Amino acid sequence: MTSIRRLAIPELMEIVPSKFDDERGFFSEVFNHAELACEGIEIAWVQDNHAYSALPGTVRGLHFQIPPFAQNKLVRVTRGAILDVAVDLRRGSRTYGTSVTLELSAEAWNQLLVPIGFAHGYMTLEPDTEVLYKVSAHWSAEHERTLRWNDPDLAIPWPDPGVEVTLSEKDSDALFLREIDSPFRSDEMAG
Numbered sequence: 359m360t361s362i363r364r365l366a367i368p369e370l371m372e373i374v375p376s377k378f379d380d381e382r383g384f385f386s387e388v389f390n391h392a393e394l395a396c397e398g399i400e401i402a403w404v405q406d407n408h409a410y411s412a413l414p415g416t417v418r419g420l421h422f423q424i425p426p427f428a429q430n431k432l433v434r435v436t437r438g439a440i441l442d443v444a445v446d447l448r449r450g451s452r453t454y455g456t457s458v459t460l461e462l463s464a465e466a467w468n469q470l471l472v473p474i475g476f477a478h479g480y481m482t483l484e485p486d487t488e489v490l491y492k493v494s495a496h497w498s499a500e501h502e503r504t505l506r507w508n509d510p511d512l513a514i515p516w517p518d519p520g521v522e523v524t525l526s527e528k529d530s531d532a533l534f535l536r537e538i539d540s541p542f543r544s545d546e547m548a549g
């Protein structure tokens with residue numbers, strides 16, 4: 359059975375699928391539509407992404423796409439570990455501009471559901487970390503937006519990686535929260 363736990367912002371959920379170990383290795387249903395549907399999660403996923411980061415302290419994000427390419431994301435780690443972060447960008451939300459963090463790892467075998475209306479990003483906590491995630495809209499460069507990972511207004515409790523942070527050029531030149539004109543409204547969101 360998959361376990362599902364709502365986080366401090368209840369639209370964000372930690373999902374932990376069962377994992378069956380035996381002498382050969384393991385088996386796990388990493389996505390089961392019917393089990394998630396029982397919790398009201400019925401999302402039409404259209405793309406699976408796989409990202410490998412060589413170094414610990416690699417930051418990707420914080421990213422979101424605007425409509426009509428806004429994306430739900432279901433994120434998991436198959437090797438290594440990350441601190442995964444979602445920032446509430448739903449105007450009118452009591453938690454607008456605040457974040458939820460959750461450590462995801464191959465060992466814990468947990469996943470984070472990040473719905474439309476949130477920016478998403480992560481820092482790798484181990485070398486050779488692989489992140490896989492489903493998204494519910496295709497990638498569109500014109501609809502992609504980047505929020506600055508270390509914007510002081512977000513006050514995200516990033517860990518000290520003990521090394522210099524590795525960042526893409528796009529992410530190092532991102533917008534601050536105060537510069538973002540969010541298209542998301544809390545009263546339009548499901549859940």
Ligand SMILES: Cc1cn([C@H]2C[C@H](O)[C@@H](COP(=O)(O)OP(=O)(O)O[C@H]3O[C@@H](C)C(=O)[C@@H](O)[C@H]3O)O2)c(=O)[nH]c1=O
Binds near residue numbers: 407420431478526528
């Ligand atoms: C996101 C994405 C990128 N690309 C291409 C564009 C570019 O040449 C290369 C690397 O893209 P990026 O630097 O944007 O990759 P990355 O920084 O890993 O982007 C990802 O970050 C995490 C935090 C998310 O939440 C994702 O939605 C996505 O934005 O891959 C695709 O072809 N399809 C995609 O869906």
